[in-house]
Amino acid sequence: MNIEMMSDVVLDVQNLSKRYGQLLAVNGISFSVRRQEIYGILGPNGAGKTTTLEMIETLRPIDSGTVILDGIDVRKEPKKVKRLIGVQLQSSAFFDKLTLVELLSLFGEMYGRRVDPLLLLDEVELRDKASSQAAQLSGGQKQRFSIAAALVNDPVVLFLDEPTTGLDPQARRHLWGVIKRIRSEGKTIVLTTHYMEEAEELCDRVAIMDHGKIITQSAPQLLIDDLISDGFKKERVERLANLEDVFLSLTGHSLREE
Ligand code: ATP
Numbered sequence: 001m002n003i004e005m006m007s008d009v010v011l012d013v014q015n016l017s018k019r020y021g022q023l024l025a026v027n028g029i030s031f032s033v034r035r036q037e038i039y040g041i042l043g044p045n046g047a048g049k050t051t052t053l054e055m056i057e058t059l060r061p062i063d064s065g066t067v068i069l070d071g072i073d074v075r076k077e078p079k080k081v082k083r084l085i086g087v088q089l090q091s092s093a094f095f096d097k098l099t100l101v102e103l104l105s106l107f108g109e110m111y112g113r114r115v116d117p118l119l120l121l122d123e124v125e126l127r128d129k130a131s132s133q134a135a136q137l138s139g140g141q142k143q144r145f146s147i148a149a150a151l152v153n154d155p156v157v158l159f160l161d162e163p164t165t166g167l168d169p170q171a172r173r174h175l176w177g178v179i180k181r182i183r184s185e186g187k188t189i190v191l192t193t194h195y196m197e198e199a200e201e202l203c204d205r206v207a208i209m210d211h212g213k214i215i216t217q218s219a220p221q222l223l224i225d226d227l228i229s230d231g232f233k234k235e236r237v238e239r240l241a242n243l244e245d246v247f248l249s250l251t252g253h254s255l256r257e258e
Pocket of ligand 1: 025043048049
């Protein structure tokens with residue numbers, strides 16, 4: 001990595017480990033994320049993705065290794081790091097009786113910030129739900145709202161843990177669009193997923209994680225190219241479209257969940 005690339009690194013993780021009793025849930029992983037990148041940690045259930053994110057987010061103690069976020073050591077200065085990051089809360093963490101505008105103002109106050117709730121709702125395409133309560137939102141809308149809540153402190157890095165799990169294909173694609181726009185406005189995004197298609201569509205680079213280790217990391221297309229140049233051939237001829245494409249084509253791309 002040359003000097004120019006290093007200065008571009010906003011998150012640097014080196015030899016990070018976490019043990020739960022006998023289980024080495026995160027086993028000496030290293031990766032770095034560049035500014036304004038969408039970086040995906042891809043892996044099956046139990047691979048160690050959430051544990052990794054929680055250590056970076058200062059929510060879980062680090063057993064060993066270092067994490068530097070925007071030049072700050074997460075172990076040494078966790079409070080400073082908290083101010084620089086946005087963490088997507090699960091929707092159950094919202095007070096059901098408050099409106100979206102009230103909730104965003106409240107979250108802003110927790111950071112000592114005055115926020116413009118409507119601008120944040122624009123960011124996630126929910127302005128029309130400004131006066132609704134969190135409990136009245138659909139699954140996709142709740143996920144988008146939880147991203148707005150994670151943006152109240154104007155974070156440098158936004159962390160999303162399985163942001164589209166449980167969403168239907170249209171809601172998932174809608175959320176991808178929102179995430180891409182947030183990146184284009186200057187944010188760095190680190191997300192976990194176990195959807196291959198999501199990683200391919202959304203992420204500039206991915207780390208593939210299994211049993212606590214990163215097996216490989218690169219741009220999705222480069223990983224695919226490498227596999228093909230190694231002589232890999234699918235047993236069946238690749239289909240030009242899949243069932244999800246049929247569904248989306250029949251129902252219309254522009255149709256979004258209410
Ligand atoms: P998922 O997609 O299911 O959330 P993940 O890749 O995020 O999976 P983790 O939640 O980080 O994986 O879990 C990694 C391993 O550590 C799993 O085997 C899990 O059972 C275990 N684990 C997670 N949290 C704890 C804990 N607090 N105590 C003990 N074991 C834990």
